[in-house]
Amino acid sequence: MSKQEKQSGQEDSLKNLSVYREFLAEREEILRHKWLESEKVGYDIGLESALIDWIIRHRSGWRRNRRSVRN
Numbered sequence: 302m303s304k305q306e307k308q309s310g311q312e313d314s315l316k317n318l319s320v321y322r323e324f325l326a327e328r329e330e331i332l333r334h335k336w337l338e339s340e341k342v343g344y345d346i347g348l349e350s351a352l353i354d355w356i357i358r359h360r361s362g363w364r365r366n367r368r369s370v371r372n
Contacts, residue, residue: 323367330363331355 315321335351346354 326367327360327363330359334359 331348331352334355335346335348338351338354339346
């Protein structure tokens, strides 16, 4: 098995983990928040600022909503 085939198999395994899927969904929300907030102020607020702001203002509600949708 080549190195590329092994890496591809590992990536496929990772994609099947629910924790990884949750990470990707959360990352998407953070990037959306970054874009929206940057548009409001007229400049790129940066990933770190967007991340901190999203965690403080939106993360708990987002997670609560994700849990209720899955159940």
